[in-house]
Amino acid sequence: MSLPRMQPSDGVAWITGASSGIGEAVALELARRGWTVAITARRLDQLEDLARRAEGLPGRIVAHAGDVTETDSMKAVIDGIESVQGPIALAFLNAGIAPNSKGVLDIEAFERTLAVNLVGVARGLSAVLERMALRGRGQIAVNASVAGYGGLPGGSAYGVSKAALIHLCETLKFTCDKRGVRLQIVNPGWVDTPLTRTKSFSMPLIMSQEEAARRIVDGFARGGFEIAFPRRLAWLLKLLNLLPYPAYFWIIDKAARRGGAKVL
Template sequence: MAQPRMTPQDGVAWITGASSGIGAAVALELARRGWTVAATARRLDRLEELARASEGLPGRIVAHAGDVTDAVAMAALVETIEAVHGPVALAFLNAGVASGAGERKPGFDLAAAETTLTVNIFGVVRALAPVMARMSKRGRGQIAVTASLVGYRGLPLSAAYGASKAAMIHLCESLREDCARAGIVLQVVNPGFVETPMTERNGFSMPFLMQVDAAATRIADGFARGGFEITFPRRLAWLLKALRILPYPIYFALMRQVAKRL
């Protein structure tokens, strides 16, 4: 039986990585749909600017600065949000970086890899743990985690970034049944290329590049629709899904051709 999706009447939405890109666009889209959105990132000035942009919408955005790499701070932040605004009904764990991704450099950049893996993996789980615990006690809630189509299989120029997103897909697949038993809807968001400050650094042509507002609409629609995976654009998603079933000799032959064009 399908679990109920959360609505603005159930509580507030919490978004990490909300200062720009997909996080900021989804915060505004949810505010248009009547949600009170607690927006989190490290830069309070950017969050306050986002909150002002929501003025006049059916819902609103409230700024709550926080660093997802600090587990104690994340637990305290969730407690503060719920004390001030009410229960977190929908959590969109979106904070992430792509340090070094999309750039061809000699050797392996250890510092960039450590930054990417720390934020993209541990930044998610440090936010996930406190909000999942509170939702479990209430027996209801909805959590969505941003991964990526890049996480389907190893692609050139995305070693650390792709590995971090593959880890998020695996994490959500593994936790799905635990969450379902606790009354929590768990979703994974796998976007393709979206025009954001993060992708501006990519030094290659990005197929099926989407505008960030269109991506935010797809994501918010996915929250309302339910289902485990929210993925877009579908043409790129199905192409990469098909690549997952190829044996290594064929797959690596294709990737050699891809790498030559980057």
């Protein structure tokens, strides 16, 4: 079966976690390419501000407030979007957090991170996939991270959530293929966003959120399962994870200490 690469004429795009960072930049990039983009986050005022900034672009942005940690909220958001804007053809499930942890393993931060980054994404994925599967057509992308490839110092909760998203999408791809839904995983390296600006360690090959958005939207159009960038960083981390554990831990520990990462 040939999987679709959805176009603006097929319906609307939906982005979660769109009030800032990568979600905000992807929404603007899609609007530049003619999409009607429905954006979701908890803060309606920030969403409406982004919608105003898109005025004059070939496409448009419309705000639909919702909370990815609430199942009923996600279903209501999708109902609202499709009843007013039309069918969701492209979904980018992007909502995520990376709180600073305290101690060796901060359980509160761990639970909060997984509630948003993993369970929250799964809620949106479940709801929109059900609609697309019934139509036999659609495209979904999940924002994970190269941090999900393997264990990195100081990133237990965030890394676990992103690794789980990669595994989830790998697992669901078989079902999605059979239902005519293209499923993609987005694995960025470091991107200059409000989230990364709270961190103090070195971030090699960091790029602007606008450049990241262009690469992501290009990936939507190109198809393929994984959208990973920058390629040098993604392939390096993939190769490191092929090494025996003693070599992997030695290299990562040396690199982390040199870059100023927090090793508890």
